[in-house]
Amino acid sequence: MSALLLFVMLTACAASPQDLSGKMFTFPQETNTASVKLDVSTHNLSAVTVCLRSFTDLQRAHSLFSLATPSSHNGFLIFKESAADTIDFHVNNHKVQYVAVRYELNTWHSFCSTWDADSGLGQLWFNGQPLAKKYLGGSQISKPIVVLGQEQDSYAGSFDTKQSFTGMMTDVHMWNYILSPCEIQNYVDNLNFTPGNVLNWKALTFDVTGRVLIEDRQMTCH
Numbered sequence: 001m002s003a004l005l006l007f008v009m010l011t012a013c014a015a016s017p018q019d020l021s022g023k024m025f026t027f028p029q030e031t032n033t034a035s036v037k038l039d040v041s042t043h044n045l046s047a048v049t050v051c052l053r054s055f056t057d058l059q060r061a062h063s064l065f066s067l068a069t070p071s072s073h074n075g076f077l078i079f080k081e082s083a084a085d086t087i088d089f090h091v092n093n094h095k096v097q098y099v100a101v102r103y104e105l106n107t108w109h110s111f112c113s114t115w116d117a118d119s120g121l122g123q124l125w126f127n128g129q130p131l132a133k134k135y136l137g138g139s140q141i142s143k144p145i146v147v148l149g150q151e152q153d154s155y156a157g158s159f160d161t162k163q164s165f166t167g168m169m170t171d172v173h174m175w176n177y178i179l180s181p182c183e184i185q186n187y188v189d190n191l192n193f194t195p196g197n198v199l200n201w202k203a204l205t206f207d208v209t210g211r212v213l214i215e216d217r218q219m220t221c222h
Contacts, residue, residue, distance in 0.1 A: 010132035017203040019151050024058035024170035025133030026213040027149045032161040035149040041065075041198050042176060045141040048076055048091075049175040051187050051196075055218075056167030058071045058220040063151035063163055064111060065172075066146045073152050078113055079163075080159045089124050089134075091115050092141065096134040102125050110188045123152075130181065146173065146199065149212060170217050 027034055050065055060082050067076035074090035080103065081088055087098045103109065112125040113145070120138040124131045146171055150159040173187070174198030186193040195202055 017200075017205050019202050020121040020170075020204055020214070021202050022215045022217055023214050024168045025148060026168050026215050027164070027166050027211075028160055028213065029211050030166050031162060032150070032159040032211055034164070034212050035147050035159065035208075036212055037156070037207045037209070038148065038172070038199055039205035040144050040146055040174075043138075043143055045078055045144065045176055047115065047177050047185075048141065048172070048198075049112060049114045049177065049196075050078070050177075050199075051110070051112040051179075051184070052078075052169060052172045053108055053110050054105070054165070054167060054169045055108050056165065058166060059105070061142040061163055062165045063149075064165065064169075065113075066147045066150065066152045068147075068152040068155050069141060069145075070145055070155050071142075073154055073158075075144055076113075076115070076152070078111055079151065084192070085122065087126070089113055089122055090134070091122055091136040092139045094136045096122060096136060098124050098126075098131050101131070112179070112184045112187065116178055123186050125188075128185055129185075136182065146174070157194070168218070170214050172196075172199055172204070173201055 006091045022068040062080050064078040069075040072092045074093050077090035085101045085103050089096050110127050115122040117138040120135050121133045122136040145156045149165050151163040175196050176198050
């Protein structure tokens with residue numbers, strides 16, 4: 001089955017959960033329209049873990065995971081800056097920055113980000129390496145909308161071509177609690193882990209807009 005046919009079929013039935021095990025979203029073109037909106041299974045979040053894998057050759061700034069709320073367009077945002085090896089992490093419009101991250105092009109990277117409202121602390125894990133915990137504030141995340149491929153500058157909209165993602169993305173999961181370091185490492189190593197209870201790549205409900213394909217994930221042969 002061609003990737004385009006699979007794309008059409010899955011778009012037509014995106015209202016029901018799809019098992020995307022072994023699949024990836026491919027964003028092949030720089031636009032301000034191509035995106036995937038994910039159906040979030042909860043309306044209020046006081047703790048979050050998000051994990052995903054991405055592959056790109058982009059050297060400019062681009063969004064990796066964009067969650068917006070009615071009051072915060074950067075409700076939970078993982079964003080690669082144009083500066084080499086610099087990644088921003090936002091919660092409820094509060095930003096912290098991580099530098100000296102070896103963000104190599106044309107290779108798969110694993111990201112996990114955690115945040116807890118009680119402490120206000122967030123943390124980024126990059127390819128299984130924990131980075132410093134930083135303070136982001138403790139307001140609850142309410143009525144979230146999650147978009148892949150674009151960065152929301154308003155609630156579910158205001159996309160900017162120069163912040164769009166091109167490349168491949170897979171294994172997107174989201175939990176309403178903080179994963180333990182061992183659970184994060186299991187995710188990074190493709191070992192047995194508990195799928196996300198807010199977003200689950202193995203049972204994902206989504207809507208595709210524009211040129212986004214669903215393909216078999218590319219694996220390196222040894």
